Amino acid sequence: MLIFDQSRTGRRAQAQSPKRAAQIDIARNLLREDDLLLPAVSEMDVVRHYTRLSQQNFSIDTHFYPLGSCTMKYNPRACNALAMLPGFVGRHPLAPAKTGQAFLSFMHELQTMLCEVTGMKAVSLAPMAGAQGEFAGVAMIRAYHESRGDSGRSEIIVPDAAHGTNPATATMCGYKVREVPTDGDGNVDLAALSAVVGPQTAGLMLTNPSTLGVFERTIEQIRQVVHNAGGLLYYDGANLNAILGRVRPGDMGFDVIHMNLHKTFSTPHGGGGPGAGPVGVNERLKPFLPVPIVERVEDAYVMIDEVQRPQTIGRLSAFMGNPGVLLRAYVYARMLGREGMRRVADFATLNANYLMAKLRRFGFELAYPERRASHEFIVTLQALKSETGVTAMDFAKRLLDKGFHAPTTYFPLLVPECLLIEPTETESKQTLDAFAAAMKEILDEARTQPELVRQAPHAMPVRRLDDVRAARQLDLRWMAT
């Protein structure tokens, strides 16, 4: 039942509104004439309704989420509680810097910590999500070339395994997208890359470890090919959790990177956001960083803007990105410390390789059986599909019945019937064992009762939904009847 269906004329949560104001002083032609259709319900109605809705969700707090490339690790509660302290949530974004010195000092420290852990020279916290970080990164590449009068560079190269945001970002920055294929071992095809780079190349966007769950072993050669052609190297930080504290994108030769703090730094996904996508750069891209940036001037922390950074690509939001998310990431980084950060990569990698080995022993086919897993790996169900008709989608839905969120399915696009599995470092061996056992059960079910799997899920609040109808007979809002 929708909250609107619970409305009763005349009912409202009276404690939540001020007294009726005196006559307002605005001309009739500027005023609203129709009724505003919001729920007319009591406070308890609201609390019950949304609490009940929450119970129809999977979440990290209730379920294991082996969701490849999404890094669904535990979100420590302290990060939320401390970011919501009154001194932080009550501050207006345009209040004088003097009233936010503690907050600004934390942002400054966060910039420094992110520089150190990624090996970059400077960081801007401005981008509000990974895709906005990508936008900022590619816009900086463009600004860099233009500042040198190098205006013929019109293409961004993207591997075929890349996230969809990479090519979409390149388009938003006015570039043509050129794809390069992957070789049989899951690496970028170096020969193909060498063939497509040239004076038209603005840069290459790369995820390392890649979305195929393997480390690009030829990263040094890739770097040389791109740099020799005058292009820049962009690091998509989606998989930074795999190498946090162990390998730094700056040391790999990347010129510009973005990080997803809602992945690697454990800020909540919140059912789809908010995120935070800080960007890091090497020395030559520093002047182009998006503003604002926090700097320490004498004894005070201040926000640097367009005036102090005339070459900046500009502003990406009305204020300074998502400070509440950044504060959560700051608390997380302080709790991990330098030792804890290194353990992230170690245990994320251990968990992935353990789960991969176990699933292989249970009879699952790996996409890259000869390779180590990074923090994630790919199982392909193509053979199972030919044998039983059960698809990766069916398999994923059946996992929901067993109490596990589905892995990422059908991504990357080049591995057929794939499940991209990322356990993260915060899950215990016992959870991984239970997940592997559920995978094995479904494998058996696929062979003995394929219809059971193909009709899954059976134990969710709804059965499989009609997506075609959703797109053809659009019903995007409640309407009064």
Place this chain on the structure above:
Amino acid sequence: MPFIPHTDDDVREMLAECGVERINELFDEIPDSLISKSLSAIPRGLSEMEVSRLMHDASRREGVFLNFIGAGAYEHHIPAAVWQVATRGEFYSAYTPYQAEASQGTLQVLYEYQSMMCSLTGMDVANASLYDGASALAEAVLMSVRLHKSARRVLLPTALHPAYRATVRTIVSNQGIEIVEVPYCRDSGRTLLDSVKTELSTGAAALVIAQPNFFGVLEDVDALTELAHGAGVTVIGCVNPVTLALLKPPGQWGEQGADIAVGDGQPLGIPLSSGGPYFGFLACRQNLVRQMPGRVVGRTVDLEGKPGFTLTLQAREQHIRRSKATSNICTNQGLAVTAAAIHLSLLGAEGLRRVAAQSHANMKRLLGIISGIEGASQRFDSAYFHEAVVVLSVPAQTVCRSLLEEGVIAGYQLGAQYPELGEALLICTTETRTETDLQLYAAAMARCLEGAPQKTKVT
């Protein structure tokens, strides 16, 4: 090990399953030269008790102020239930609802949110949110250019939030889109209709109308909309959602209504938090739905015919269309939107109307008191909502510094962005300001201006 549950026995057994002796061996595909050294610039880890002490001390140090700045972020009362329910782990730590059957909670919240935004804006469809108001406006501008056959020129009023104008420029400039600014009238603070007319005559894809505008002034939205539509130009309304409880919504501007409505959802239950996370909303007319960026939730049925919710129209999005998507956007502001849906349900139409009316009434009252202070006067003579520009006989900075000493944040200084307005402050009152607050503000300002050499008033 913080947040890593492995025991020594676990690690031993897991390494054995992997067929290696040490974790290091799992990294043997990475060239040795790339393995990083100690991260010396990162401090050692803290326990929760230690970090908690650090943050509590810091929060207290920031202090408590009586705030009179709006300028795009507004201090409204937020019911306690909003964030207590929104930060339940099942909302807080859930992923994007791609697995619909396991995400009916989030999906239904988003559907309800979309419904509420449609009603507020008077539009047919709303997406499930964008990052913030400024970036939502940039997305609307891109949408309008996609809709237009040829024009790549968009008109923004100078009386639109300066940071919104800056953000739009950053986001659209690489696609060869020209931004033209339309000036405002120095007396009324409203966008000049004649200038709009002139700019429209040379071709444009869209006209942005801010209501209220950055000065808190109410624009003649009907006339502006008619001018733009008369020239075949898309109208983008940039609005504060709280004001829509009282003001005519974009969907009813002019004869046909605006085509797209955007704005920042922060006033709907989101704390100020130094600037975010807030959320942007974008609503439009039904026929534009396939050009809309961002996630959208639809109601459908399951295979037993039972109603349920799912993400829909995904063929517009980056994970399907890649380089041909309507935007690169992936994330929305799901948790902030969850809070907004709860907030709007708690206030209801009557509650939101009272919030809007009281915010407006407080500004009227404050301007009334200020009019009795020598050296301070209201800058524009038009109707306002809950913000206004006040010009001062002394430097605005002096007044701000002086009031800050008394624990009052006096307003947003307009000098850097609008030097033509002189020593001007943009001030705001919401329903949270009491009569005592207003008196305290005016008294502090009067003390500051008393005895100051009087400049000729700018009129």
